[in-house]
Amino acid sequence: MSELIEVKNLKKYYPIKSGFFNRNMYNVKAVDGVSFSIKKGKTLGLVGESGCGKSTVGRVLLGLNPLTQGEVIFDGESMSTASSERRREMRKRMQMVFQDPFSSLDPRMNVYDLISEGMVAYNMVKSRDELEAKVNDLMTLCGLFPDQAYRYAHQFSGGQRQRICIARALATNPDFIVLDEAVSALDVSIQAQIINLLKDLQDEMGLTYLFVSHDLNIVRFISDEVAVMYLGEIVEYGTREQIFDRPMHPYTVALLSASPAFTRAEKANKARIILEGDLPSPYDMPQGCRFATRCPYRIDKCDQVKPDFSDRGEGHFCMCHRKELFNQK
Amino acid sequence: MNTIRKENDNQKEVLLSVEHLRVNFKTDKAILNAVEDVSFKVYRGETLGIVGESGCGKSITCMSIMKLIQGNNVIYEDGKICFEDVNTLSLSDKALQEIRGKEIAYIFQEPMTALNPLYTIGNQMSEALRLHVKISKKEALKQCAHYLEKVKIPNPNEVLMRYPFSLSGGMRQRVMIAMALITNSKLIIADEPTTALDVTIQAQILDLMKELQGEFGCSYIFITHDLGVISEVSDRVAVMYGGRIVECADTDTMFEKAKHPYTIGLIASRPHGEMVEDRLPVIPGNVPSLNNKPQGCPFHPRCEAVMDQCRKSFPEAITYAPGHTVACWQYIKE
Amino acid sequence: MKEIEKTEYIKSKSKGERFFENWSLYKKNKAAVLGLIILMIFVLVAVFADWIIPYDAAIDQSSAERLQNPSSQHFFGTDRLGRDVFARIVHGSRRSLSLGVLTTFFSVLIGGFIGICCGYFGGKFDTIVMRLCDVAVSIPPLLFALAVVAALGANMTNLIIAITAISIPGYIRVVRSVILSIVEQEYIYAARMCGSRNGVIMFRHILPNAMGPILVQASMNVASMMLAAAGLSFIGMGVQAPTPEWGAMLNDAKDYMFKQPYLLIFPGSAIALSALSLNLVGDGLRDALDPRLRT
Numbered sequence: 001m002s003e004l005i006e007v008k009n010l011k012k013y014y015p016i017k018s019g020f021f022n023r024n025m026y027n028v029k030a031v032d033g034v035s036f037s038i039k040k041g042k043t044l045g046l047v048g049e050s051g052c053g054k055s056t057v058g059r060v061l062l063g064l065n066p067l068t069q070g071e072v073i074f075d076g077e078s079m080s081t082a083s084s085e086r087r088r089e090m091r092k093r094m095q096m097v098f099q100d101p102f103s104s105l106d107p108r109m110n111v112y113d114l115i116s117e118g119m120v121a122y123n124m125v126k127s128r129d130e131l132e133a134k135v136n137d138l139m140t141l142c143g144l145f146p147d148q149a150y151r152y153a154h155q156f157s158g159g160q161r162q163r164i165c166i167a168r169a170l171a172t173n174p175d176f177i178v179l180d181e182a183v184s185a186l187d188v189s190i191q192a193q194i195i196n197l198l199k200d201l202q203d204e205m206g207l208t209y210l211f212v213s214h215d216l217n218i219v220r221f222i223s224d225e226v227a228v229m230y231l232g233e234i235v236e237y238g239t240r241e242q243i244f245d246r247p248m249h250p251y252t253v254a255l256l257s258a259s260p261a262f263t264r265a266e267k268a269n270k271a272r273i274i275l276e277g278d279l280p281s282p283y284d285m286p287q288g289c290r291f292a293t294r295c296p297y298r299i300d301k302c303d304q305v306k307p308d309f310s311d312r313g314e315g316h317f318c319m320c321h322r323k324e325l326f327n328q329k
Numbered sequence: 330m331n332t333i334r335k336e337n338d339n340q341k342e343v344l345l346s347v348e349h350l351r352v353n354f355k356t357d358k359a360i361l362n363a364v365e366d367v368s369f370k371v372y373r374g375e376t377l378g379i380v381g382e383s384g385c386g387k388s389i390t391c392m393s394i395m396k397l398i399q400g401n402n403v404i405y406e407d408g409k410i411c412f413e414d415v416n417t418l419s420l421s422d423k424a425l426q427e428i429r430g431k432e433i434a435y436i437f438q439e440p441m442t443a444l445n446p447l448y449t450i451g452n453q454m455s456e457a458l459r460l461h462v463k464i465s466k467k468e469a470l471k472q473c474a475h476y477l478e479k480v481k482i483p484n485p486n487e488v489l490m491r492y493p494f495s496l497s498g499g500m501r502q503r504v505m506i507a508m509a510l511i512t513n514s515k516l517i518i519a520d521e522p523t524t525a526l527d528v529t530i531q532a533q534i535l536d537l538m539k540e541l542q543g544e545f546g547c548s549y550i551f552i553t554h555d556l557g558v559i560s561e562v563s564d565r566v567a568v569m570y571g572g573r574i575v576e577c578a579d580t581d582t583m584f585e586k587a588k589h590p591y592t593i594g595l596i597a598s599r600p601h602g603e604m605v606e607d608r609l610p611v612i613p614g615n616v617p618s619l620n621n622k623p624q625g626c627p628f629h630p631r632c633e634a635v636m637d638q639c640r641k642s643f644p645e646a647i648t649y650a651p652g653h654t655v656a657c658w659q660y661i662k663e
Numbered sequence: 664m665k666e667i668e669k670t671e672y673i674k675s676k677s678k679g680e681r682f683f684e685n686w687s688l689y690k691k692n693k694a695a696v697l698g699l700i701i702l703m704i705f706v707l708v709a710v711f712a713d714w715i716i717p718y719d720a721a722i723d724q725s726s727a728e729r730l731q732n733p734s735s736q737h738f739f740g741t742d743r744l745g746r747d748v749f750a751r752i753v754h755g756s757r758r759s760l761s762l763g764v765l766t767t768f769f770s771v772l773i774g775g776f777i778g779i780c781c782g783y784f785g786g787k788f789d790t791i792v793m794r795l796c797d798v799a800v801s802i803p804p805l806l807f808a809l810a811v812v813a814a815l816g817a818n819m820t821n822l823i824i825a826i827t828a829i830s831i832p833g834y835i836r837v838v839r840s841v842i843l844s845i846v847e848q849e850y851i852y853a854a855r856m857c858g859s860r861n862g863v864i865m866f867r868h869i870l871p872n873a874m875g876p877i878l879v880q881a882s883m884n885v886a887s888m889m890l891a892a893a894g895l896s897f898i899g900m901g902v903q904a905p906t907p908e909w910g911a912m913l914n915d916a917k918d919y920m921f922k923q924p925y926l927l928i929f930p931g932s933a934i935a936l937s938a939l940s941l942n943l944v945g946d947g948l949r950d951a952l953d954p955r956l957r958t
Contacts, residue, residue, distance in 0.1 A: 049527035064852050088858060096856050104849035107955050108871040118857035152954040157615045158383070165853070172858065187382035187616050188554060192598035192609040199608060214528065217557075221600035221609070258532035260557030262601055264581055267560075274536055275529045278497045 003073075004208045005061070005176055006037040010070035012053070012060050016283075028283065030056045032232040033070075038225075040175075041202070043209040045223030045240075047216060047255070051279060053232040054212045055099075058178040061210070062094050063087065074176070092122050095169035099181035101161035105153035111164055112149040115139070118172040134171070142167040143197060159190035166197065176208045183218060195222060216259045220244050228252045231279065231290045234309070238316035248318040248326050251291050289321065297322055341372040344548050345394070345516055350408035352386075352393050354619070360404070361619045363389045365572045365643075371516065376542065376549040378563030378580070380556060380595075382616045386572040387552045391518050395429050396420075412516070431461040434509035438521040440501035444493040451489030454508055461512050476507040479544075480537060499530035506538065510545060518550045523558060535562055556599055560584055565652075568592050571617050571627025573643065578653035588655045591628045626658070634659055688951040695947020701940035709756040720750035722905045730923050739929045742915060748926065751907035752933050758819070758902055759909040760937060762892045763885040766826045771881045773827070774834025779873075781835065782842025783865055793839075796832040804829040805894055812900045822901045826891050830884065837880050841873045848872075875949045882945025886938030909934050 011034075013027035031053040038044045048054045060067045063079065072079040074090055082090065098104035105114060115135045118124075125131040136146040142163040153161055162182065169177055179198065183191045195218065201207055213219050219226060226243040228236040228251065236249040247253045254273045261267040275294045286292050292302040301321050309319040352364040364386040371377045381387045392398045394410055394417060410417045412433065417425065437443050445453060454476075455469035464472075470489060477485035480503040493501060502522060509517045519538070523531040539562060542549065551562055559566055560580055567577040568589065576589040587593045594612040614631035617623060623630050629639040638644075638658045646656040689695055708715065725745035733740045739748035781789040799807070811825035845851065846869065854864050893910015895901035902908040909930045916926035950956055 049529060059852075062856065064855060091856070092858055094856075096853070098849045098853060100849060104853050106850040106854070106868050106872070108953075109868075110954075117854065117859060121858040121860070121863065154955045157618065159615055168853070168857065188556065189382060189595055189598055189612040190616065192600075192611045193613075195600070196608045196611060216528070217600045254529060258528045260532075260535075260555070260561040262557060262560050262584060262596075262599070264585070266601075272532070274532055278499055278530070 002040060002076075003037040004040045004075055005210075006073040007057075007061060008035050008071040008073070010034045010057065010060060010072070011068045012056050012065065013068045026283065029232050029285065031060065034229075034232075034234055036227055036234065036237065038176075038208055038210060040208055041206045042224040043202070043211050043222055045219035045226040046210060046212045046229060047214065047219050047226060048229035049214060049255075049279070051231075052229045054214075054229050055180050057229075058096065058180050058210060058212050062096055062178060063091060064096075092118075092172045093174050094176045094178070095172065095174040096178045096180060097162070097165050097169050097182045100185050101158055101165055102153075102185075104165055105161060107153060110150045110152050111139070111144075114153070114164060115149075115168050115171055118168065122172055124172070138167040138170055141170070141201075143193075157190075158186050159193060162186060162190075162194055163197070166194075166201070170201070170205075174207070176210070178210045178212065180212045181214070182211075184213065184215060191218070198222070216244075216256060228255065231285065233290060233319065234317075235291065235319045236317065237309075238314075242314070242316045246316075246326070248312060248316065249291075249320050250295050250297050250322075250325065253326060254296075289319075297325055341375070343370050344373045344413065345371040345550075346409075346411045347390070347394070348409040348411070350390065350393065350410060351406040352389055352398075353404040353406060355402040355404060356620075359620065362572055362622065363619060364393070367569075367572075367574050368646075369567050369574060369577060371548050371550060373515075373548055374542065374546045375565065376551055376563045378551045378553065378559040378566040379569060380553060380559045380566060381569035382554055384616060384618055385569040387569045388520055390569070391520060391550055391552055393418075394518065395433055395435070396425055397435070430457060430514075431512045432514060433516045433518065434512065434514040436502070436505045436509060436517060436519040436522045438524050440498070440505045441493060443505060444501065446493055449490055449492055450496070450504055454489070454504070454511065457508055458511050472511060473507070476511045477504070479510065479541065480504075480507045482507075497530075498526050499534060502526065502534055503537070506534075506541070510541060510547070513545075514547060516548050516550065518552070520552045521554070522551075524553065524555070531558070538562065556584075556596060568595070571622055572619075573627065573656065574646070575628065575657070576653075576655050577646075578650075582650070582653055586653075588649055588653070588660065589657050590632050590634055590659075594631075626656075685951050688956075689947050692947045692950060694943050695950075698940040698943025698947065701936055702944055705756055705760060705937050705940065708753055709760050712753045712757060715753050716747070716750045718750075718754055720747045721754045721907045722746065730919065730926075732923075733925060740923070740925045742912070742926055743919065748912075748929055751912060752909065752929055755907035755909045755912060755930070756933070756937075758906065759889050759892070759934070762819075762823065762826070762908075763889040763937070763941075766823050766830065766888045766892075767881050767885050769823070769827045770830040770834050770884075771877065774831040775838045775877060777831075778835040778838025779842055779865055779869065782839040783846060783861070783869065789839075792835065796835055799829075799832040805891065808891065808895055809898070809900055812895060817900050817903070819902065822892060822895060825895065826888055829891070830888065833884075834877075834880070838873065838877060841876050842869055845869050845872050871952075875953065878945045878949045882941045883938075885941045886934055889934055889938070 010031055011029070012031040013029050015027055034057055036044060046054045046057060056065065059065045061072055074094065077090065079087060079090060112135055115138055116131050119131060119134060125134060135149060139146045139149065144160065144163050144167065153164065156164065183194050186194060198209070199222065202209065211219060211222055220240060223240050225239050226237070227234045228243065228249065230251050236243060236247065236252045243252060244256065247256060254275050257272045258274070273296060277294050280286060280293050286303070288304045288306050289295070289302040292298050295302065299321065305321070307319050307321045309317055312318050312323070348368045350364055350367045351362070354361045354363055367390055369377065379387045379391070389398065393405065394412070396417065405418055408418065412428065417428065451470055451473055454473040455466060458469045458472060459466070473489055474485040477488055482488050482500060482503050488496070496504065523534050526534065535558065538549065549562070551559065553559055563580050565577065565579050566583045567574050568591065569575065570591050576583070576587065576592045583592065584596060587596055591612070594610070597610040598612060600609060612631050617627055625641050626632070626639045626643050629635045632639065636658055644656050644658045644661055646654045647660055649655045649660060723746065728737070728741050728745040730743055731737055731741045737747045737749060739752065742748055742751070777792060781792050808825035808829050811828055812821050815821040815824065851864060851868060854868050889910055892901055893908065893914055896908055896911040896914070902911060912930040913927065913934070916930065919926050
């Protein structure tokens with residue numbers, strides 16, 4: 001199986017300007033050197049807390065925000081060196097589903113216009129009849145009734161809106177979809193419907209997903225591989241089993257233990273690590289390991305030297321000095 | 330306060346009892362039943378979790394305890410809400426004001442909206458305290474610092490001087506908790522208090538709330554859509570759907586032996602650790618909105634075990650086991 | 664959800680049907696309908712002014728009939744030169760209304776376009792335009808208009824140009840700030856993901872969503888445009904002396920405020936009523952065109 005998308009050392013800095021001449025005072029490093037790749041037809045889960053830069057990765061990847069540094073290779077072709085027309089062609093094969101199905105649908109457009117927008121923009125259809133038929137098919141595929149095509153977004157419930165968003169994303173026949181917290185804003189009973197829909201679509205059309213989420217349980221269910229982000233960096237990367245059954249980074253361990261347990265049995269065999277304190281401010285990032293300020297296993301070295309992002313075997317990467325921790329298999 | 334009623338079945342003191350509460354909203358076109366015939370009790374020192382999806386009426390139920398939602402278009406029909414034997418629904422606004430913030434405190438999802446951005450934390454906390462207790466400003470600030478320390482805020486004296494925007498979400502929520510505790514509230518109603526927070530911060534806050542409950546002996550009503558949070562914090566759980574309580578039981582029973590088809594479906598549809606299936610079990614259909622609630626049992630269009638009876642009327646809640654009530658026609662024998 | 668699950672296929676609506684739908688929504692707003700009626704009366708009066716009362720009545724002076732109270736002969740009385748106030752208001756409506764509406768129209772058009780470009784593209788262009796606006800706003804508006812009229816010559820067209828010019832910077836700012844909040848919405852990102860080009864995004868997504876605040880701002884501005892025109896007329900830089908115009912009439916009447924309040928009341932209420940009606944119509948349009956308010 002080949003890699004559909006490859007990201008190399010992606011960086012996104014937001015300059016903070018101030019002073020009379022709008023001088024660049026310092027940078028907020030939203031994403032600081034992120035690399036990963038996703039195989040065709042697979043799902044990479046990107047987990048982390050708010051402000052860790054996980055959503056920015058998705059947006060920069062798709063070119064919605066310009067990147068500061070790094071390279072994005074889509075299907076063997078570098079996005080950064082391609083001409084702008086070529087890039088637009090490539091973007092046709094990449095789509096995105098946003099977190100908030102309320103604000104990601106233009107309130108002044110009906111469902112038909114929303115779904116057909118991409119096909120019209122890329123001249124994918126020849127006649128109005130063909131377009132109508134396509135919209136019809138997409139709506140049925142995503143579990144909507146075609147007779148609702150001329151309704152407006154506000155007339156639908158949250159779950160149906162997210163189905164509209166998915167139908168819209170599928171309209172340009174993409175290979176790769178970034179799902180940015182795509183189910184987080186939905187009701188619990190609706191979340192499951194949408195997750196199943198996403199899985200069905202993946203099986204049917206061989207789609208590749210980047211699933212950005214803060215919900216570990218859902219990421220565990222849907223992903224093949226998982227990357228854990230903390231303050232703009234990937235701190236641990238591995239297969240689903242590696243991350244959830246044998247986590248190595250103290251942050252991953254803490255994150256897993258913080259997600260609420262369900263039944264008595266789950267509660268019983270769960271050791272909780274409660275992290276102290278808040279995230280450090282992005283303006284004054286720690287010198288060494290970024291997690292050092294909250295890490296319960298911190299040693300002196302962590303404050304000064306930044307740990308390597310090293311392979312601990314079988315493609316399980318981790319960025320931590322204390323390799324002896326959590327290493328039992 | 331008056332005499333405190335003792336329950337016979339279990340020797341816990343009832344702090345708050347809601348009986349047959351109905352809240353309707355009047356619109357131009359129709360009268361919407363936001364809350365229908367809801368009854369529950371909260372005991373002293375316990376946590377009652379109310380779980381449900383958007384529009385199920387969980388927030389409205391809890392806001393109506395202190396009549397926080399008022400206006401020409403809100404109708405409180407019959408029903409009774411007894412807080413320490415006082416029916417709050419029949420109280421005047423002035424009397425309610427006495428109880429609000431002192432006896433019963435609210436914590437909301439977004440503390441930023443509950444804190445005035447123009448005043449310092451110290452200012453707001455001490456004002457809230459001095460509304461109910463007659464002490465000097467200096468004394469009040471001292472108390473505030475003490476309570477900020479209780480909610481584990483580092484450098485409380487410095488935080489008192491700061492403005493809400495300069496605190497992180499977790500810190501703001503801690504301030505809200507401190508404000509609820511400082512007046513010695515007996516009941517704290519927390520409406521999705523951790524939904525806006527990160528998981529690691531959420532864990533901190535939940536832990537803190539449990540710890541403080543042990544120390545102060547207050548009761549919580551915890552409203553959330555997150556089953557995980559509910560199972561972590563609450564002693565008993567009430568599940569709401571379409572403006573009604575469909576099931577009520579203690580937490581372990583609820584998560585292991587749920588009886589109502591909605592509860593069963595809700596718990597099953599959450600992905601969890603050891604899942605081997607490729608697809609999640611699903612409750613079909615959509616969450617009903619207020620203006621087109623189905624007739625009879627509001628869950629019947631989505632229910633697999635639907636019967637004729639379900640379409641006609643809503644079942645009376647029956648006691649399935651001690652402390653476990655279910656409102657479903659399946660369990661009602663002829 | 665029951666209603667949605669019906670399975671009859673709804674076809675897209677033709678233009679006629681859409682218009683009818685919008686109209687039936689507009690109708691529901693009683694205040695907006697009242698506004699429309701008042702506006703229609705004003706427009707009819709302006710169009711058929713000559714049939715209502717001959718133009719001569721509006722400019723014929725008569726020293727014998729100076730400063731009369733309303734009577735059956737002169738419905739609204741006469742002014743200091745003995746001209747019939749009713750006739751002047753009827754004929755003044757032509758100039759006043761077209762001044763107010765045309766200047767608003769052009770300044771919304773030009774200011775709106777520049778504002779959209781500023782808000783959407785940002786960067787250097789935005790910075791330069793905004794600084795220019797700052798400069799323009801810091802000049803007293805009447806002085807600025809005066810300079811424009813003085814340079815171009817005093818007539819109706821130049822008056823419109825001058826008043827449009829002074830109100831453009833305000834529109835640029837309003838529109839820009841509205842656009843800035845819309846550009847950050849996720850549906851704009853979504854439209855870009857669909858491959859839509861800038862033009863499509865600006866005019867299909869951003870503009871319709873910005874229409875509400877722009878309409879309100881515009882309808883509120885019509886009255887101040889009329890008054891600005893009156894100010895210029897007063898110093899002889901606008902509509903020339905005998906030609907009836909509401910703003911100018913108001914200015915004339917200032918000295919007789921206590922002696923002959925009718926002189927102030929009639930043109931004043933004409934301006935106020937027309938502004939009010941435009942305001943109501945603007946509000947009604949905003950609501951009728953917003954699909955979110957449909958059920």
